[in-house]
Amino acid sequence: MSSSSRTIDAPRVLAPYVRIGVQGETLYLGFGSLQQAVNDPTLWRPLVRLTAYFRAPRTRAEALTFLRDVCRVREPVAQALLLTLESGNCLVRAHAYDPADRYSRHALFYELSGAQAEQVQRRLAEAHVLLLGCGGIGNLLAATLATAGVGELTLVDGDHVELSNLTRQFLFTEADVGLPKAEVLARELRRRASGCSVRTIVGSAPDAESLRALPEADLILVSADSAGITGLVNAHCVDSGQVWLNACYVNDIAVWGPLVIPGETGCWDCQALTARPPMDDPELAELISSVNGRYQAPSNGPVNMLASSLAVMDVLRHLGGFGVPASRNRRMGVWTHDLALDTQSAERDPGCPTCASIRPVTQEPQGAR
Ligand SMILES: [Zn+2]
Incomplete structure (x- = not known):
């Protein structure tokens, strides 16, 4: 209060x-x-x-x-x-809970979290989220955001539904095999949240130029697995002042973060967050690339659900202004077999080649009232 x-x-x-x-x-x-x-x-x-x-x-x-x-x-x-x-x-x-309201149970959660539910809901309704990748994680991110009352969603994906997707991409059916993922997902979201404005962009994995052509959003969510996309999106978001969050899995580890708020938090390049080929040994790097080139992700339904659940909670926290996102300045992972929580620091580096010169964008008060 x-x-x-x-x-x-x-x-x-x-x-x-x-x-x-x-x-x-x-x-x-x-x-x-x-x-x-x-x-x-x-x-x-x-x-x-x-x-x-x-x-x-x-x-x-x-x-x-x-x-x-x-x-x-x-x-x-x-x-x-x-x-x-x-x-x-x-x-x-006195009137914080109206059981007839479609968001009433979420409202109780926001109140329990120390926020005013009306305010959270209004912020969500005014938010635009752009989702890169409509696969296993993207399905659940999009469904959660649309049904939670996010006002506008843009879905970007160039893939088509395959039979092997159905173990985790739950908004697709057998009848959808062969159809564009973004279009099918949009259809399903409109059935569940008619108040959410959903648009689709069916295209190949974005490069720097096509990222600049995308509509501006309050938050860009990345759940695409195309090579190098995190670096590209990070550069684009730092440059344009857009907030972004990565959600993925690393084999059996459900991963989300860092939540990058340009000029305020660390960005993807501030710390070394992933292992990369050794740039100073081209021969070894070439050999590693030949091994990595045959990688096929062991994508698993529960791991996708875990990553998307924890990521979308942080998105709602950030956009709605309740609580503190767990992935702020951190890349988080849950090891699904032994349930260990893995935390990598993603604090801002004043010498970061990507974000050092960036100043904070206008800050709205976030968090508990
Ligand atoms: Zn940085």
Whole structure:
């Protein structure tokens, strides 16, 4: 809750996601990463009564009066109990939840994350995301963004649906084999999110010139596997001041990031993020290229889902302005077999050949209210 709304003491109501339970010697209020653990049993009854009191909209002053006059709690304890509810994001504005709204369950998630859902939803509706690559990761990125209320999506892909895609490119059907991926994906998105403006660009893997011809976006999402695309997109985005994020897999590792905000965060070239052929040994580099040239990605449904889930969460965080993207200044990976989290620093290098001279673009306040 913002300090301004607390100053005017607007009525607030108990968030529908709040539950209470006792486990062992501890009462838990809220559940999840923000759960409040209360070990003193003398506080349980007044805290539960206060929580129940907020089933109807109440001001802070009303709650303190209730604790003092009805629950017979001293002032410092009353303040602490109210703070327990507030610090767990348990109280929301009186009309923050409208079950009839199509985004109502997402709204609860944004409120739980400490943001005002209306504001997040408005930011998403005003956003344009350009997606390079409509394969396994792209399918899920696009579906999540469109159904979450992102206003505009541009889908770029030159490939056609193949039978071997269907293990992970879930918005395509057997009947779509042979059709352009971008067109089929657009058709499926329009069925699920008619309010999202979807356009398609069916073309081959973009080079520097064709990237410049693409429409400007609030965020470019890369889920294409064509060689060298990350470097090309990075140069294009740093040059044009567009935010971009890579989502991919490295065999069995689900990978996303870094979220590149030109002039503000590290870019793809600030740190050495991937292994490359040795430029100072042409003979060895040639031999390595001959091995790498026969690479065929072991693309797996669950690994695609994992990478796309974690990447799209960061996209929503950045565009909607709630929480902090996990891939800000970091390239993240989940090792799917042993579930280890891999973090590579992608901090900004003041001597980076690509972004050293770039200044921050206009910054909107992001994150928790
Ligand atoms: Zn850089």
